[in-house]
Amino acid sequence: MTSRSSVTTARASSEARAVARTQTLLKGTNGIGTVRRTVLPGGLRVVTETLPSVRSATFGIWANVGSRDETPTLNGATHYLEHLLFKGTAKRSALDISAAIDAVGGEMNAFTAKEYTCYYARVLDTDLPLAIDVVCDMLTGSLITAEDVDAERGVILEEIAMTEDDPGDCVHDLFAHTMLGDTPLGRPVLGTVDTINALDRGRIARFYKKHYDPTHLVVAAAGNIDHATVVRQVRKAFERADALSRTDAVPVAPRHGSRKLRTAGRVELLNRKTEQAHVVLGVPGLARTDERRWALGVLNAALGGGMSSRLFQEVREKRGLAYSVYSYTSGFADCGLFGVYAGCRPSQVHDVLKICRDELDRVASEGLNDEEIGRAIGQLCGSTVLGLEDTGALMNRIGKSELCWGDQMSVDDMLARMAQVTPDDVRAVADEVLGHRPSLSVIGPLKDKQADRLEEAVS
Structure with missing residues (x-):
């Protein structure tokens, strides 16, 4: 017995x-x-x-x-x-x-x-x-x-x-x-x-x-x-180190949740004696688990992710108003951010902000054309593969995937998922994300009249 x-x-x-x-x-x-x-x-x-x-x-x-x-x-x-x-x-x-x-x-x-x-x-x-x-x-x-x-x-x-x-x-x-x-x-x-x-x-x-x-x-x-x-x-x-003594312990689950960011029209100015004014104009983005993140990645690449992007062409190439201008996304477990950064002379800050805001509004209402979307998908696929050519990048990918998602996606599956993004997907996420009224953060030596006009960029 x-x-x-x-x-x-x-x-x-x-x-x-x-x-x-x-x-x-x-x-x-x-x-x-x-x-x-x-x-x-x-x-x-x-x-x-x-x-x-x-x-x-x-x-x-x-x-x-x-x-x-x-x-x-x-x-x-x-x-x-x-x-x-x-x-x-x-x-x-x-x-x-x-x-x-x-x-x-x-x-x-x-x-x-x-x-x-x-x-x-x-x-x-x-x-x-x-x-x-x-x-x-x-x-x-x-x-x-x-x-x-x-x-x-x-x-x-x-x-x-x-x-x-x-x-x-x-x-x-x-x-x-x-x-x-x-x-x-x-x-x-x-x-x-x-x-x-x-x-x-x-x-x-x-x-x-x-x-x-x-x-x-x-x-x-x-x-x-x-x-x-x-x-x-x-x-x-x-x-x-006696760190594995709890044989019944199980790994913690990836973070999850759903946080709605309703911030709109906020302006924060940090007045400093810098040579440039540094601005970020942005809106709520998507959580890292949101399936629409693939379409948002394509949108980000086309809008401000490279030298052929709209923001780079409009702000730097056509008008010479900034050396550095780009867009980016930050995805967390329960929310995200989408931002546009530019560094420019303080006297040009309002012109730069107007161009950036006009482009955000235009893409939100009209979307992107098929050529821009195709170019952005190609850019993302190429940069993904090139970015995984050393063991450090591979370690980062599998470690972060396990911690944040609890599973793994092969590079081929990632490329396939990007290639599946359609123009309608991008237009829908542009309307959803860029349709929000933006908020603005600025660091630079702005005079009182310039500071008072910052509200125009988010109105």
């Missing part, structure tokens, strides 16, 4: 084995481009893409945490923590971490966004075990000492100052605030001088413990690699 405890133990063991089962998500040709996923006990996901023809490999760990997960008083904590994980573990000092990768000619870095953070190292394929060990050690064994917190504070304050000295960069943070207000998505990823000065070791350590659980992480590797070997090495590194 089997005891209840034996049945329970057997069931737990079976569940652990099931969690660790490996899936082939995308089948490549002759092993090239094959994407596999393994979910380890503890809820840690490992995804890889094999590319035997290269001699490099990129290894990264994606954390499902960004600046939108911060309270007002914690603004900047995610990015602060990104810095601190490079400062040392029980096994390695900060110098040991950087020297280990430098010694093999590799590169290591990290970035923080509004909805995720990524740490990565790119090395020769023969040095991949070293990269795995170093990056996993950073993510699981960071000391986060009070001394490091205080030392790194000055570095982050300098980074904030550097960003504020670049109005072409800073205006995008201002635009996010204009559109999203004092919300987690509307606040800057870097935080502010006040919030960074107020953060201490205890608050950052608690933030780390909450958001860097294995269930919130995705390990991604691409290049000349073997999936089973990567899984084995990752598992060993995480088990060494």
Whole structure:
């Protein structure tokens, strides 16, 4: 007769084995481009893409945490923590971490966004075990000492100052605030001088413990690699830190939701003594899960995505009013933004804004012609393929896809989806997105009369 405890133990063991089962998500040709996923006990996901023809490999760990997960008083904590994980573990000092990768000619870095953070190292394929060990050690064994917190504070304050000295960069943070207000998505990823000065070791350590659980992480590797070997090495590194002890844990689901942005006609001006006026004129966009995002991508490419785009031709080529002018989209889990940026002489700001607004209105009401749409689809397909020609880009694609969508799409499927966009699809999304009354963000040395006229661009 089997005891209840034996049945329970057997069931737990079976569940652990099931969690660790490996899936082939995308089948490549002759092993090239094959994407596999393994979910380890503890809820840690490992995804890889094999590319035997290269001699490099990129290894990264994606954390499902960004600046939108911060309270007002914690603004900047995610990015602060990104810095601190490079400062040392029980096994390695900060110098040991950087020297280990430098010694093999590799590169290591990290970035923080509004909805995720990524740490990565790119090395020769023969040095991949070293990269795995170093990056996993950073993510699981960071000391986060009070001394490091205080030392790194000055570095982050300098980074904030550097960003504020670049109005072409800073205006995008201002635009996010204009559109999203004092919300987690509307606040800057870097935080502010006040919030960074107020953060201490205890608050950052608690933030780390909450958001860097294995269930919130995705390990991604691409290049000349073997999936089973990567899984084995990752598992060993995480088990060494006792990070996979919860055998019943399951990965967190991708973010989801539906947030309607009703911001319209807002104008924010940051008056600074700059040589140029930097402007972003924009409207609510689409969430990253919205199927219409493919059509919006085509619209964006045709409107302001290249040298043949309408905005580039009208503002720069025909009138010479700006050196840099482009449109862009930002998609989040529950909403999105569509913006048009231009940098111009302060005396020309109203002419530039009028042209941009006229083009937005014209495309919203009339759509784009078939030639523009065909050219935009070709541009997107070409840039997608060219942008995936190194292992770092491949790692980013599979890691972000797993974290944000929970699945993988092959490059061929992506190209096919873009090619399926019809002129009617683009016209419909243009009417839906560009039909909103826009809002405006400006940084520059505008005089009172010029500032008073900014409302014209959004009326």
